[in-house]
Amino acid sequence: MKKKNRFLLSCVTAGLLALAACSGESTTQSSGTQEPAPAEEVEAPETEAGEEVLNIGYTGPLSGPAAFYGENTVAGVRMAADEINEAGGFEVAGTTYKLNLVTLDDMYLPNEAGTNARRLVQEHKTPVVFVPHSGGVFATQVFNEQDNFMIAAYTSEPDILTQGNELTLRIPPSYDQYxxxxxxxxxxxxxxxxxxxxxxxxxxxxxxxxxxxxxxxxxxxxxxxxxxxxxxxxxxxxxxxxxxxxxxxxxxxxxxxxxxxxxxxxxxxxxxxxxxxxxDQAKFEEMDSVVSLEEIEGAIGMLPIRDSDASGAENFISLFESEYGRVPTAESAFNYQALFVIVEAMKLAGTVEDPHAIMEQMDAGVKALPEDKFVWHLTGVVNNGFDWIASIAAIEDGQIVHIE
Incomplete structure (x- = not known):
């Protein structure tokens, strides 16, 4: 109930027109005068003797005009962390870890995202920080290799992987494939x-x-x-x-x-x-309240996750709807799957602290992912980006049709 209430509050705050900022691609800069954003209050997972807590960081828009987008991205990460903890955590080098998601609100501002990422690493020792907008990714790439942490970047902007940054993982497909x-x-x-x-x-x-x-x-x-x-x-x-x-x-x-x-x-x-x-910013499944499929006959865009035929999609959609009371979008689904892959990479690397070793095992982590965690078809990691099978759809005769 707490999660649903937080989401509803975000929606009321954002409003229809305010959603204009929700592409995950903001380049707006703030004045830098804001007070540091407080960490979201998250209850640390219960642990048993010998278990340890591993913090995972997230900086994204949790208030203001892009809150709807931010909640969609963080919901997937949160849901994956909860599932991992409920299953007893995961073991790396003989130690069992449970995940604690620490989130900071950057209001969709690149410089705030950079400040938050540094704070997450310094105060919470997060080896991985999820950043769901390209402006924030670019700002964080300035120092993440020096500070030795990995950016889990949710943006389809291809240029984030042309910076020579070895500790950036791009989660969604790059838009240049469309x-x-x-x-x-x-x-x-x-x-x-x-x-x-x-x-x-x-x-x-x-x-x-x-x-x-x-x-x-x-x-x-x-x-x-x-x-x-x-x-x-x-x-x-x-x-x-x-x-x-x-x-x-x-x-x-x-x-x-x-x-x-x-x-x-x-x-x-x-x-x-x-x-x-x-x-790819606009989603067919979020247009339902405005237009019918018949009215946008002939449109081509992104395949809704609800139409995915991947092995873990049906279970994910059911759990998400039960938890959050709404249909999941790609933002939630891809971030959910990404955290499971990162955990698999940690297992294979034998460390939760060395981001270089974890990145080196990311492709193997995809291949080790249990079938029931594939929300969409992911084949591996290429040049530090997840290699997804294209999820393209068109509206034909009033129906959503997957375009191979």
């Missing part, structure tokens, strides 16, 4: 005239830079180049009208799920009959 299948599907089904209406954030700009060259390489053209500030814009009809005046076959959209759905609905209400490419 343009090719998105473009192929949409051009074959609808045509080659594209209107751009993504979120105005840096994440939206980066996504667009990846997408447009692929669209053009396949013979397409961009007929309208716009963007939407979901934090300010509430009437989407003017910008959608401007885009439709250029007669596009396909519209590229993305941002927080519900506002993105409202934009798509506006396009349909104005007579648009083409397709939508939906960036």
């Amino acid at each position: 343009p090719e299948p998105f473009v192929t599907y949409q051009q074959e089904r609808f045509g080659k005239r594209l209107a751009l209406l993504p979120t105005a954030t840096q994440y939206g700009k980066d996504w667009t830079e990846e997408l447009v060259p692929v669209w053009e390489e396949h013979g397409g053209e961009v007929v309208y180049n716009g963007e939407v500030d979901f934090g300010k814009d509430t009437d989407f009809f003017p910008i959608v009208t401007n885009a439709l005046n250029q007669d596009p076959d396909v519209i590229f959209v993305g941002g927080p799920s519900e506002p993105t759905a409202l934009l798509m609905k506006a396009a349909r209400d104005l007579g648009f009959e083409g397709g939508f490419m939906v960036m």
